[in-house]
Amino acid sequence: MTNNIVQIDNLSFGYKGRLLHKGINMVFPRGKVVAIMGGSGSGKTTLLRLIGGQIKPTKGEVRVGGEIVHKQDRDGIFKLRRQMGMLFQHGALFTDLSVFDNVAFPMRELTDLPASMIRDLVLMKLNAVGLRGAHALMPTELSGGMARRVALARAIALDPAIIMYDEPFAGLDPISMGVVCELIRSLNDALGATSIIVSHDVKETFLIADYVYFVADGVVAAEGTPDDLMQSTLPFVHQFVHGEKDGPVPFHYPAANYQTELLNQASVR
Amino acid sequence: MIKSNLLIGITRILTGIGHRMIERIWRLGAGARLFFLTIIYSGESFKRFHLTLREIYFTGVMSLLIVIVSAFFVGMVLALQGYNTLQKYGSSEAIGVLVALSLVRELGPVVTALLFAGRAGTAITAEIGLMKTTEQLSAMEMMAVNPIARVIAPRFWAGVISMPILAALFSMVGILGGYLVAVPLIGVDDGAFWSQMQANVDFRLDIVNGVIKSLVFGVACTMIALFEGYDAPPTAEGVSRATTRTVVISSLTVLALDFVLTSFMIVI
Amino acid sequence: MDRTKIDLWVGVFVALGMAALLGLAMKVGNLTSSKLGETFSVTAAFENVGSLKPNAPVKSAGVVVGRVGSIAFDSKNYLAVVTINIDKRYAFPSDVEANIYTAGLLGEQYLGIEGGGADEPVVNLKNGDKIHKTQDAIVLEKMISTFLFSKASETNGGAQGSTAKATSDAKSTELGDAPF
CATH class of the missing domain: 1.20.5 (Single alpha-helices involved in coiled-coils or other helix-helix interfaces)
Known part of the structure; x- marks a missing residue:
């Protein structure tokens, strides 16, 4: 068995003939924090969905624990997903359940643990994210950062082997961002899990990632450790890492020539 | 030039209609698929029946007030209007029959279904649409929990169970409302009111058929609400549109189904 | 919650x-x-039951004492045979009369049990007995047609002239009495 818990081989995926990914290869070694970076709309979140088996690739394959995800039937996929925890972009907490019930949800749904044990486990998980005192609150009563942390507690409820983070830093204040950043690293190491982070926040991601993939135009444009990438002279990586406005990633959406468009009114409808 | 413009216009209208029809048929198919999946995964959700109980609370119990209050007024109006006409023919004693039959056969199931679509149906659509928008359904799926078994099926059965109960309550409360107007207010004989009713309302033909109707409406209204929520585009606008559609489609479906069911029941 | x-x-x-x-x-x-609980059933034959239906009330002195069980056609005598289920709590003499009445002008039809008790000693009806005296349902169309017929002959009588007034008067009263 290889040391790579998730492996993506020559993956292509697209909607209605328009390919979003054009032959992507990635490996995610056990115990590491691996980040997938790229601009908005480059299909990073879709990669997570492909790993989770929510959508099927057009070509190529995704292996999780050696099994090809899209060849599994429903039960097989559910079995694979039990090893995964996912933190959604906005937490995706169940708004009709309290914080406690949210974290208890996967345990209640997927295990036959007695209520007392679930209680202890939930409080442990909440303690790990520093929100044990908030267990009685409803998701609507939480701040964005707290909600993200509760969702994190829920994602690790069943001690998954793989934890996926979809934009874990998006929309957080700097303090919450730091807290979440710290948590991702410490939880990964404490649980011995593999973390996959999808993000476009360079500073935080580089702080905790062991390895980074850059996705652009449907392919892996660059990869390496954060240090390598900081030094990278590839124009795209340079633009992204240093947050420059214009560069290989154009400021303008592809359009007709500005002057001709202004003069020729008929073309805009 | 004008002629070709006209032709283009007509073509555009026709293709528009065609697209819309295809869209409708597509949605019908998707709805039917969701219905079958709901039935298939119902077993899983029955193992945790408290989920369904919880939804009965939200759909049924929460609709009690509006159903009872409307039923009361509908019954009173029926008695007033009925008396006004019946007394011209000297048969004001038949007012009990009139009120009871109208309620048990038609108004009970139909008005309850319309109220249900407005009260519980919209709530279901909005809730599920919002769960989809905020990725709660996706999250569930990623946790290896089937959202159809966990979210859709309990709500479906709650609606199917609640509707006949609400309709029966509607009929009963409506009859009581009619009684209050007919007997103490207008002065129709108390005994005649009930005995005429009992002589002319048949348990199987009227009451059981009313319950069957409300069961069918329960399936239709709940399923429409669930599908609209489940299928809503994950945006605020999408959810609000889906909610509106729930009311419109449920109401039309209930009225059309009522005609179909009534024609079956009258022939039998 | x-x-x-x-x-x-x-x-x-x-x-x-x-x-x-x-x-x-x-x-x-x-x-x-x-x-009704315990009932006993008797039969009664009618020439015409009108729109009497099974499960229609059977009343005596205005009190519901039973229900019409079934209505069948007797092809031997060309009569409608009505089975009447009467509550066991009530007893009726065997010579009662079964009438079909209409509740109100347009109301539903019900069965009335009346009279009886003339025979001495009184023998009560029991299960399987037959009520011999019956009166058919009043069929509205029939009633109207007889009425119109009598009215028509009345006006014809009047047209014969004033000389024959006395005789025609006598005739019309005779005719007028006849249908009922």
């Missing part, structure tokens, strides 16, 4: 529903009244 509270409310809700359905069945529908 904790779980037990929800259970309680749902329980109340379901109980209310049951009560409403039970109320509909008992108080509104004829589920109870069609089951």
Whole structure:
């Protein structure tokens, strides 16, 4: 068995003939924090969905624990997903359940643990994210950062082997961002899990990632450790890492020539 | 030039209609698929029946007030209007029959279904649409929990169970409302009111058929609400549109189904 | 809202529903009244039952004492044979009369049991007996046609002239009495 818990081989995926990914290869070694970076709309979140088996690739394959995800039937996929925890972009907490019930949800749904044990486990998980005192609150009563942390507690409820983070830093204040950043690293190491982070926040991601993939135009444009990438002279990586406005990633959406468009009114409808 | 413009216009209208029809048929198919999946995964959700109980609370119990209050007024109006006409023919004693039959056969199931679509149906659509928008359904799926078994099926059965109960309550409360107007207010004989009713309302033909109707409406209204929520585009606008559609489609479906069911029941 | 509270409310809700359905069945529908408890059945033959239907009330002195069981056609005598289920609590002499009445002008038809007790000693009706004296349903069309017929002959009598007035008067009274 290889040391790579998730492996993506020559993956292509697209909607209605328009390919979003054009032959992507990635490996995610056990115990590491691996980040997938790229601009908005480059299909990073879709990669997570492909790993989770929510959508099927057009070509190529995704292996999780050696099994090809899209060849599994429903039960097989559910079995694979039990090893995964996912933190959604906005937490995706169940708004009709309290914080406690949210974290208890996967345990209640997927295990036959007695209520007392679930209680202890939930409080442990909440303690790990520093929100044990908030267990009685409803998701609507939480701040964005707290909600993200509760969702994190829920994602690790069943001690998954793989934890996926979809934009874990998006929309957080700097303090919450730091807290979440710290948590991702410490939880990964404490649980011995593999973390996959999808993000476009360079500073935080580089702080905790062991390895980074850059996705652009449907392919892996660059990869390496954060240090390598900081030094990278590839124009795209340079633009992204240093947050420059214009560069290989154009400021303008592809359009007709500005002057001709202004003069020729008929073309805009 | 004008002629070709006209032709283009007509073509555009026709293709528009065609697209819309295809869209409708597509949605019908998707709805039917969701219905079958709901039935298939119902077993899983029955193992945790408290989920369904919880939804009965939200759909049924929460609709009690509006159903009872409307039923009361509908019954009173029926008695007033009925008396006004019946007394011209000297048969004001038949007012009990009139009120009871109208309620048990038609108004009970139909008005309850319309109220249900407005009260519980919209709530279901909005809730599920919002769960989809905020990725709660996706999250569930990623946790290896089937959202159809966990979210859709309990709500479906709650609606199917609640509707006949609400309709029966509607009929009963409506009859009581009619009684209050007919007997103490207008002065129709108390005994005649009930005995005429009992002589002319048949348990199987009227009451059981009313319950069957409300069961069918329960399936239709709940399923429409669930599908609209489940299928809503994950945006605020999408959810609000889906909610509106729930009311419109449920109401039309209930009225059309009522005609179909009534024609079956009258022939039998 | 904790779980037990929800259970309680749902329980109340379901109980209310049951009560409403039970109320509909008992108080509104004829589920109870069609089951009279212990009954005995007698038959009666009519030339015309009009729109009498099974399960129609059987009344004596205005009190519901039973229900019409079944209505069948006797092809030997060309008569309608009505089975009447009468509550065992009530007893009737064997020479009662069974009439079909209409409740109000347009109301439903019911069966009335009247009279009797003329024979001495009184023998009560028992299960399987037959009521011999019957009176048919009044069929509105028949009644109207007889009435119109009598009216027509009345006007014809008047047209014969004033000389024959006395005789025609006598004739019309005779005719007028006849149909009923």
